[in-house]
Each structure stands twice: as structure tokens, then as C-alpha cells.
Amino acid sequence: MPRFPEVAESSVGLSDAVFSKLVARARQNTERNGSGNLYALHVGDTYLDPYEGARAEAIRTIDHGRLHNYSPVQGEPVLLDAILAHVARRSGVTLDRELVQVVSGATAGIAVVVDALLSPGDELLLLAPFWPLVRGTTQRRGGRAIEVPFWDRLNVLTTVAQLEAHLESFVTPKTAAIYVNTPHNPTGSMLSAAHLDAIANVAERHGLWVIADEVYEELWFEEEPASAWTHPRLRPRAVVVHSVSKAYGLAGARVGFVHGPASAMQAIRGVQTFMTYCAPRPFQLAAARVLVEGRDWIATTRAHYRELAHRAADALSVPRPPGGTFLFVDTRGRRRDGESPLGFLERCVDQGVLLTPGTASGKDYEDWVRLCFTTLPPTELDEALAILRRILEDR
Ligand SMILES: Cc1ncc(COP(=O)(O)O)c(C=O)c1O
Structure with a gap:
């Protein structure tokens, strides 16, 4: 102590x-x-x-009453509307509005998700190499980050069975979730349907949550990939984190959003309330603009x-x-x-x-x-x- x-x-x-x-x-x-x-x-x-309409100087007190006040914990209504439209366009899914939570960027968003899903001592499987901050995010919860060598092994783990066996060898009774980020930081690679099948098999067999990190969802250079979380067997257990930092050039705005199953989202809204309460209101309005007008x-x-x-x-x-x-x-x-x-x-x-x-x-x-x-x-x-x-x- x-x-x-x-x-x-x-x-x-x-x-x-x-x-x-x-x-x-x-x-x-x-x-x-x-x-x-x-x-x-x-x-x-x-x-x-960023897109002109989403720059700091474009969001003015004269246009928005009480611009510098708190927003509702869930998020600004206009941003929630824009998020629902964005997800429907990008992933073909109509989300239940209640199951969306605006967060102060994906870094805080993932911390909120980790707090909501893991208890101290629980393990989070990180498909390595991984986004550098996710390891510390797990540690600060008192959880254990389990590094699974993965992205550089995909050329040798070529079947679903091989990949599944590899992932499974890192699962213990303490494993609570798998963190999945595609398109990926740092390799820029993307997971295929077969990779997602292997992850879904392991998650289903061991009752694991899947934390799907979608912050690079707009940054693909060939064909637009399907969103990983829409895989039919991942979706029921996926808590999905998005951000306006990357494709939208708004990293300083600190705005992201999370959606997932009702039990997770109830806990996530609760944790969010005690974390930052709400994301910055002026930049929630900027994020709404870029999602609607920034195509x-x-x-x-x-x-x-x-x-x-x-x-x-x-x-x-x-x-x-x-x-x-x-x-x-x-x-x-x-x-x-x-x-x-x-x-x-x-x-x-x-x-x-x-x-x-x-x-x-x-x-x-x-x-x-x-x-x-x-x-x-x-x-x-x-x-x-x-x-x-x-x-x-x-x-
Ligand atoms: C994979 C991944 N997830 C999350 C984040 C955090 O994004 P944000 O700026 O929204 O906190 C980053 C930022 O580099 C990232 O690369």
C-alpha cells in the first residue's frame, strides 16, 4: 500500500x-x-x-449559445446525429443512439473502455506490434498487457486454425479482452476476414470482449476495407472506438466516440462521467461539421x-x-x-x-x-x- x-x-x-x-x-x-x-x-x-469549417476560428460564440459550457455527458446532439450518419455510411449499420458515447479523443476513450471492461489483475491481449499508448492504458487500470506477437507473423500463420492456436496460447482465466486495431498503427496493414474469423473464434470460446480501434478507418489507400467490428460474430462483443484526430487532422480537438453493446455502454457512460465528464464542446461542434461536410x-x-x-x-x-x-x-x-x-x-x-x-x-x-x-x-x-x-x- x-x-x-x-x-x-x-x-x-x-x-x-x-x-x-x-x-x-x-x-x-x-x-x-x-x-x-x-x-x-x-x-x-x-x-x-483541418477542413476550414472545422477549424477553431470557425466555431464562434455568436453562432452557438453557451459555447464554452459543458455539453451533455453523452455528447452534443448535433455530433450524435453526425456520428449515426457517419457509421451508417461507412459501415452500413444504424446504431442505437443511446449506445453511442462521445469521448475526449480515443486515448481517453480507450482508457474509459478499459476501466469499464477490466478489473485490476485482468489481462488484455495486445496484438503486437501495437499503438504505443495502449500498454500504459492497461497498466494504469492495474491490468496486465499481454503482448501477442502477431502482425509480423501473419505471413507464417496463414490459416485460421494456425492463427487461432497462436492467439489461444496467450489466453488465461484472467483474459478479459482482445485489442484489435485495423488499419493498423504502426504497420499500416489491415486484417482480413480470415484473421477476424480467428479472433472471433477465440473471443467466443473464452467469453472475451473485443476492443476495436477504428481511428484509421478513413486512411486506406487501395479499396475501402470493411469495418472489422461489423464481422457478424465480433459485433455482439465489440466495443468500438473512433476519433477525429487522424483522417480529419483534428488531433488537438480531443474528440472521439465509442459504441458497443448495451451492458458495456452503460458502464462506459458511467466511467466517462467521472473521467472528463464531457468532451470539449467547441470541438464537438467542429467534429460534427467535419463528419457532415468534410467528405x-x-x-x-x-x-x-x-x-x-x-x-x-x-x-x-x-x-x-x-x-x-x-x-x-x-x-x-x-x-x-x-x-x-x-x-x-x-x-x-x-x-x-x-x-x-x-x-x-x-x-x-x-x-x-x-x-x-x-x-x-x-x-x-x-x-x-x-x-x-x-x-x-x-x-
Ligand atoms: C491506433 C491508435 N489508437 C488511438 C489513438 C489515439 O487517438 P486520439 O488522438 O483520438 O487520442 C492513436 C493515436 O495515435 C492511435 O494511433
């Missing part, structure tokens, strides 16, 4: 510095060398301003991101990602002889490029690095890619 000055066990080791060593080194380099360029590719964001903006942005994805993948000689905003690059055989993964990342920082260490996405991914190809304007991205290409070739 922690007592002053100790803190709760579940928060020990949590920090805002998932990439601390590298950021500190980058800062030291800048101080030493003056104002040298640093190409920061380590956080997933965009250099684009052209999103189509243009998707085509542009596709171009950036291809440019980045080609520059680094890795496969073009089918979606998302990241490349996940295996540095095995591409580092200098005897160079450690950290040494490689430090060499990148010293030459001005900040990447995410693969271990942020899972303990088995030390040899990998992640970069976001949408966070810098194209000319700067090209400069960063040219540096990286030289580093990968300089062995």
Missing part, C-alpha cells in the same frame, strides 16, 4: 516520455549545434490544417497521404503500406555491423531524424523503428527520407 511519498503501483513507470532518451539527445544536439534542423517523425500527426477534404487528404506513403516506402525500400500514417521498418541487416538498435536510433538523431523505437510498440520489436509520413510537409519529409536512406545504406 503506497504512502507518502510513494505513488500507486499502477502509475509507477508511466510517463509522457515514451521516447525520452532520443528526445533528450535531440535537444542536446540542437543546443550544441545551434538551430540545426530536426525532422521529428516519431509522433503520429499531420502538417495539414471532399477527406478524399483529397487520403489521396495525398497515399502519395506520401508511397514516396516514403519507396525511399526506404520497404513495402508500401495499405493504410494508416506510419512505416514500421525492420533494421535487421540494415544497421552497421555490431550496431545496437539504440545505436542506430542515436545515429539517426545525430543526423537530424527522430524516430520511434520499435520497443514502444512491443518488447519483441527492438530491431524495428517507426516513422510517421504525414507529420511534415512533403519537402521536409523528402529531406528526412534522404537522410534516412543514406543512413540505411551507410553500413
Whole structure:
């Protein structure tokens, strides 16, 4: 039992510095060398301003009474309308309005879902590599994040039976849920119907919840994929999290939404009340606007991101990602002889490029690095890619 000055066990080791060593080194380099360029590719964001009608300056007190007040806990009515229309268009499903909850971005949304579905000591299966923050989200609940090597194994686990057996080997009596994110951070890959069959089989057999992370639902570069949660055997147990951060360029707005079965949503609304009460009202109105009016903006942005994805993948000689905003690059055989993964990342920082260490996405991914190809304007991205290409070739 922690007592002053100790803190709760579940928060020990949590920090805002998932990439601390590298950021500190980058800062030291800048101080030493003056104002040298640093190409920061380590956080997933965009250099684009959002759709005009959804920008901060477009939401005015003169147009919206009590703009800076609280909104209802469930969310602004106009946003709930827009969400129902968006889900019907994207996934062909008419949601029950009561079963939708607006949240303060998917990060807080997933924390609310984890609080609602897991008890301390419960286990959450993370298909690795994974979005870096989901591991800490589980820890702060007092849950256990179980890392299941997955996305890089899909080429060897080729049948539903193999995949199912692999997943099943990580299930214990404490397993409460599986976290499924597609299109995926960090690989940009997507799950097929067969992958979802395997997940559904395991979830059904062991009575597990499925947390479906849809934040990249608009960021696909070939054919529009079906939404994973609409798989007929996942849907009854899927709690689905969306966000306006990614395709809509509104990461600073902190708006997302969750839907799922009634028992989960009742608990989620309860937890949300005690977490942030409501999402920021001005940006809920902005999110409603982009969901309704932003289709052209999103189509243009998707085509542009596709171009950036291809440019980045080609520059680094890795496969073009089918979606998302990241490349996940295996540095095995591409580092200098005897160079450690950290040494490689430090060499990148010293030459001005900040990447995410693969271990942020899972303990088995030390040899990998992640970069976001949408966070810098194209000319700067090209400069960063040219540096990286030289580093990968300089062995
Ligand atoms: C897979 C995934 N889920 C959730 C989030 C969090 O999104 P938000 O900005 O809505 O908190 C991110 C952000 O990078 C992400 O990549």
C-alpha cells in the first residue's frame, strides 16, 4: 500500500516520455549545434490544417449559445446525429443512439473502455506490434498487457486454425479482452476476414470482449476495407472506438466516440462521467461539421497521404503500406555491423531524424523503428527520407 511519498503501483513507470532518451539527445544536439534542423517523425500527426469549417476560428460564440459550457455527458446532439450518419455510411449499420458515447479523443476513450471492461489483475491481449499508448492504458487500470506477437507473423500463420492456436496460447482465466486495431498503427496493414474469423473464434470460446480501434478507418489507400467490428460474430462483443484526430487532422480537438453493446455502454457512460465528464464542446461542434461536410477534404487528404506513403516506402525500400500514417521498418541487416538498435536510433538523431523505437510498440520489436509520413510537409519529409536512406545504406 503506497504512502507518502510513494505513488500507486499502477502509475509507477508511466510517463509522457515514451521516447525520452532520443528526445533528450535531440535537444542536446540542437543546443550544441545551434538551430540545426530536426525532422521529428516519431509522433503520429499531420502538417495539414483541418477542413476550414472545422477549424477553431470557425466555431464562434455568436453562432452557438453557451459555447464554452459543458455539453451533455453523452455528447452534443448535433455530433450524435453526425456520428449515426457517419457509421451508417461507412459501415452500413444504424446504431442505437443511446449506445453511442462521445469521448475526449480515443486515448481517453480507450482508457474509459478499459476501466469499464477490466478489473485490476485482468489481462488484455495486445496484438503486437501495437499503438504505443495502449500498454500504459492497461497498466494504469492495474491490468496486465499481454503482448501477442502477431502482425509480423501473419505471413507464417496463414490459416485460421494456425492463427487461432497462436492467439489461444496467450489466453488465461484472467483474459478479459482482445485489442484489435485495423488499419493498423504502426504497420499500416489491415486484417482480413480470415484473421477476424480467428479472433472471433477465440473471443467466443473464452467469453472475451473485443476492443476495436477504428481511428484509421478513413486512411486506406487501395479499396475501402470493411469495418472489422461489423464481422457478424465480433459485433455482439465489440466495443468500438473512433476519433477525429487522424483522417480529419483534428488531433488537438480531443474528440472521439465509442459504441458497443448495451451492458458495456452503460458502464462506459458511467466511467466517462467521472473521467472528463464531457468532451470539449467547441470541438464537438467542429467534429460534427467535419463528419457532415468534410467528405471532399477527406478524399483529397487520403489521396495525398497515399502519395506520401508511397514516396516514403519507396525511399526506404520497404513495402508500401495499405493504410494508416506510419512505416514500421525492420533494421535487421540494415544497421552497421555490431550496431545496437539504440545505436542506430542515436545515429539517426545525430543526423537530424527522430524516430520511434520499435520497443514502444512491443518488447519483441527492438530491431524495428517507426516513422510517421504525414507529420511534415512533403519537402521536409523528402529531406528526412534522404537522410534516412543514406543512413540505411551507410553500413
Ligand atoms: C491506433 C491508435 N489508437 C488511438 C489513438 C489515439 O487517438 P486520439 O488522438 O483520438 O487520442 C492513436 C493515436 O495515435 C492511435 O494511433
